[in-house]
Amino acid sequence: MAQVELKQVRKTYPNGAEAIFGVDMHIDSGELIVFVGPSGCGKSTLLRMVAGLESVTSGEILIGDKVINNVSPSERDVAMVFQNYALYPHMSVRGNMSYGLKNRKMPADEIERRITDAARMLKIDQFLDRQPNQLSGGQRQRVAMGRAIVRNPQVFLFDEPLSNLDAKLRVQMRIEIKKLQRRMNVTSIYVTHDQTEAMTLADRLAVINEGRVEQMGVPMELYANPRTLFVASFIGAPQINLIPVRFDGTSLTNGTLKLAGFSDLPTGVDLMLGIRPDVLSIAPEGQLELNVDLVEQHGGENLIYGALLGTKNAAGDAQEICLKGPQSLLPATDDKLRLAFDPAAAFVFRTDTGERLK
Amino acid sequence: MKRVQFEHSAIPYLFIAPQIIIISIFFLWPSAQAIYQSFLLEDAFGLSSQFVWFKNYTDTIFSNAWLQAAGFTLIFSSLVTFLSLALALLLAVKANEVIHGASTYKTLLMWAYAIAPPVAGLMGNLMFNPIIGDLYNFMNLFGFDFDHKLDPVDAGFVVVLISVWKQVSINFIFFLAGLQGIPKSVQEAAKMDCNSSTRRFWTITFPLLAPTTFFLMVINITYAFFETFGIIDTTTQGAPGGATNTLVYKVYQDGFRGADIGGSSAQSVVLMILVLALTVIQFRYIEKKVHY
Numbered sequence: 001m002a003q004v005e006l007k008q009v010r011k012t013y014p015n016g017a018e019a020i021f022g023v024d025m026h027i028d029s030g031e032l033i034v035f036v037g038p039s040g041c042g043k044s045t046l047l048r049m050v051a052g053l054e055s056v057t058s059g060e061i062l063i064g065d066k067v068i069n070n071v072s073p074s075e076r077d078v079a080m081v082f083q084n085y086a087l088y089p090h091m092s093v094r095g096n097m098s099y100g101l102k103n104r105k106m107p108a109d110e111i112e113r114r115i116t117d118a119a120r121m122l123k124i125d126q127f128l129d130r131q132p133n134q135l136s137g138g139q140r141q142r143v144a145m146g147r148a149i150v151r152n153p154q155v156f157l158f159d160e161p162l163s164n165l166d167a168k169l170r171v172q173m174r175i176e177i178k179k180l181q182r183r184m185n186v187t188s189i190y191v192t193h194d195q196t197e198a199m200t201l202a203d204r205l206a207v208i209n210e211g212r213v214e215q216m217g218v219p220m221e222l223y224a225n226p227r228t229l230f231v232a233s234f235i236g237a238p239q240i241n242l243i244p245v246r247f248d249g250t251s252l253t254n255g256t257l258k259l260a261g262f263s264d265l266p267t268g269v270d271l272m273l274g275i276r277p278d279v280l281s282i283a284p285e286g287q288l289e290l291n292v293d294l295v296e297q298h299g300g301e302n303l304i305y306g307a308l309l310g311t312k313n314a315a316g317d318a319q320e321i322c323l324k325g326p327q328s329l330l331p332a333t334d335d336k337l338r339l340a341f342d343p344a345a346a347f348v349f350r351t352d353t354g355e356r357l358k
Numbered sequence: 359m360k361r362v363q364f365e366h367s368a369i370p371y372l373f374i375a376p377q378i379i380i381i382s383i384f385f386l387w388p389s390a391q392a393i394y395q396s397f398l399l400e401d402a403f404g405l406s407s408q409f410v411w412f413k414n415y416t417d418t419i420f421s422n423a424w425l426q427a428a429g430f431t432l433i434f435s436s437l438v439t440f441l442s443l444a445l446a447l448l449l450a451v452k453a454n455e456v457i458h459g460a461s462t463y464k465t466l467l468m469w470a471y472a473i474a475p476p477v478a479g480l481m482g483n484l485m486f487n488p489i490i491g492d493l494y495n496f497m498n499l500f501g502f503d504f505d506h507k508l509d510p511v512d513a514g515f516v517v518v519l520i521s522v523w524k525q526v527s528i529n530f531i532f533f534l535a536g537l538q539g540i541p542k543s544v545q546e547a548a549k550m551d552c553n554s555s556t557r558r559f560w561t562i563t564f565p566l567l568a569p570t571t572f573f574l575m576v577i578n579i580t581y582a583f584f585e586t587f588g589i590i591d592t593t594t595q596g597a598p599g600g601a602t603n604t605l606v607y608k609v610y611q612d613g614f615r616g617a618d619i620g621g622s623s624a625q626s627v628v629l630m631i632l633v634l635a636l637t638v639i640q641f642r643y644i645e646k647k648v649h650y
Binding site: 051052053072073074075078079080082083084086087088089090099100103147 | 541543544546547548549550551552553554557561562565566568
């Protein structure tokens with residue numbers, strides 16, 4: 001178990017493309033950190049730099065208290081689980097798991113003991129002599145995990161390990177990864193673009209956007225208190241409702257919509273009002289009026305999508321918003337609903353910088 | 359269980375007819391002729407012939423010249439196959455690591471592929487010419503006393519060198535394609551599991567290239583057996599004293615130079631059986647060790 005420290009880590013590719021702009025991060029021993037962000041944001045690059053598969057342009061990466069910038073991947077004492085499993089196709093499951101240990105000159109009985117333990121833990125003991133191409137996707141994923149576990153590394157690295165699995169298996173494996181990580185108490189970095197996966201797995205999560213860490217913290221902190229427009233829109237499902245507004249000194253306006261209860265905001269700049277779908281509630285005297293377009297029934301709850309009457313977005317249409325309601329709330333298309341929200345539970349962002357003002 | 363049978367017309371047979379006709383004219387018929395003639399003894403002018411059973415076979419196969427050619431073919435084919443595969447693999451691995459100007463390297467390495475074996479032979483002939491040959495002079499510069507017109511080993515060296523040079527480029531193309539077909543993530547996983555790049559090559563890369571290597575081995579053995587005819591014909595022509603006669607070249611020499619049609623046919627039938635046996639061995643035993 002070791003802590004991981006990133007100090008002003010940067011990555012610039014030889015062709016001049018910049019991928020990571022100075023990341024500082026401290027990961028405690030035994031913590032599970034999730035890097036989350038849209039594709040191309042640099043989260044995988046950052047992980048691969050920790051793994052040693054990408055060079056570090058400047059800055060330092062420490063595992064324990066050793067700088068590992070110039071240590072080869074196999075000597076960093078990290079193990080990685082790849083997105084497409086990356087099993088050695090010509091070796092049996094046992095061969096895949098023992099390969100890294102044999103190369104480290106570990107005694108055969110110790111290798112055997114570790115493989116047996118890991119296989120039992122992952123429920124792959126009956127597949128040990130099969131070839132990877134005789135296994136299903138979920139089983140291959142377990143073998144890939146087993147290959148990482150037998151190494152007994154200081155740090156686990158997961159590069160979108162569940163994205164090739166079907167939805168049900170993904171949820172199941174997600175829970176297992178979390179349990180395993182708890183039990184083994186190994187420092188882990190997990191990369192994903194799926195915010196649900198990020199929210200449910202992470203001890204702390206780092207939202208990465210265009211090569212920068214936008215915000216890092218425990219999942220609920222990021223949900224309840226996003227620092228930027230990007231974090232607010234990335235975290236939370238269904239997505240936060242964003243309504244373009246301006247401040248006229250007393251209230252937020254858009255078209256004929258006027259929302260009181262806001263103060264200390266700049267006038268004359270484009271703002272974005274963010275309201276989580278679960279903050280909205282049905283109220284006859286509510287500030288907002290919704291023209292219902294569509295109801296999605298999710299079983300326990302319904303999501304109601306509609307146009308916010310009186311507003312205009314950048315495209316000139318009424319702004320679409322979403323409301324989370326109980327199972328019993330089933331309005332018909334084009335019904336009008338009055339909605340209320342607590343201004344204290346809403347966020348206001350500057351549109352140009354994305355900075356949160358309230 | 360009864361299998362479903364569909365009514366079918368003659369059209370499928372029509373479609374495969376061209377291939378069948380080509381095989382019949384250029385393989386089946388000549389083979390039948392060779393087998394037939396291998397039982398005949400003909401006079402030098404081809405005016406009369408008599409049926410001699412297996413005399414042609416016993417005469418040729420137990421002759422020293424045939425055994426010598428068979429021995430040379432074995433050594434020659436093994437050397438050409440092994441060296442051209444090994445060199446091509448080395449070049450492909452190195453070219454695969456090149457980042458800057460990769461396509462230039464690759465193009466340069468593939469060029470020799472466009473050269474026909476007889477042309478390669480002619481070029482080799484010029485380079486080993488005792489008067490103007492650069493390679494001939496180069497070899498003698500170090501006091502090797504090199505002369506492929508007189509020394510059997512030197513002559514063998516020349517034909518092996520030219521044959522390998524000619525074949526490396528095509529092997530290179532296939533190996534390079536094979537290397538690029540190995541998933542990047544598998545190589546990265548190996549990087550995290552194994553520190554030594556040499557060991558990584560032999561435990562991960564080479565086994566994953568096995569299908570390519572097996573295919574190339576079959577192709578190269580065939581090349582060394584048959585296609586090197588053009589190279590030998592334009593360089594040593596079997597000299598000195600039949601030391602660089604391959605089995606194929608000897609068939610040609612005995613049949614067309616020596617006018618011994620019966621003996622030559624018997625040799626080609628034996629050759630056919632040998633190649634057949636070799637192919638069976640390759641697919642039976644070696645292919646089993648290949649993971650696709």
